[in-house]
Amino acid sequence: xxxxxLQKKIYNLLIKIPEGKITNYKLLAKAIGKPKNWREIxxxxxxxxxxxxxxxxxxxxxxxxxxxxxxxxxxxxxxxxKDGIIIINNRVKNFSKxxxxx
Numbered sequence: 438x439x440x441x442x443l444q445k446k447i448y449n450l451l452i453k454i455p456e457g458k459i460t461n462y463k464l465l466a467k468a469i470g471k472p473k474n475w476r477e478i479x480x481x482x483x484x485x486x487x488x489x490x491x492x493x494x495x496x497x498x499x500x501x502x503x504x505x506x507x508x509x510x511x512x513x514x515x516x517x518x519k520d521g522i523i524i525i526n527n528r529v530k531n532f533s534k535x536x537x538x539x
Contacts, residue, residue: 448485453537453539458536459496459497460537461536462478462482464537464539465496492516494506500528514527
């Protein structure tokens with residue numbers, strides 16, 4: 438599958454997110470130079486064909502809520518917990534402390 442330039446930019450940013458950290462859709466949009474296109478980022482991540490390499494589960498909403506995930510919210514929470522991220526009521530605990538900024 439051939440990726441678009443935009444997909445490549447986004448997926449390459451996902452690699453930079455360290456274990457135990459998360460980011461949000463707005464920060465990703467800002468990092469690629471399209472600060473108002475955070476919804477487009479969500480759509481692209483939802484279609485990520487390489488989710489094992491490019492960890493889109495590490496992207497949450499800007500208020501710390503989990504947000505959607507191609508494989509379901511339960512799977513996203515499981516993966517986040519595996520990274521040591523605490524989730525309470527579908528929200529990231531200590532959100533601002535573990536937020537990764539590009």
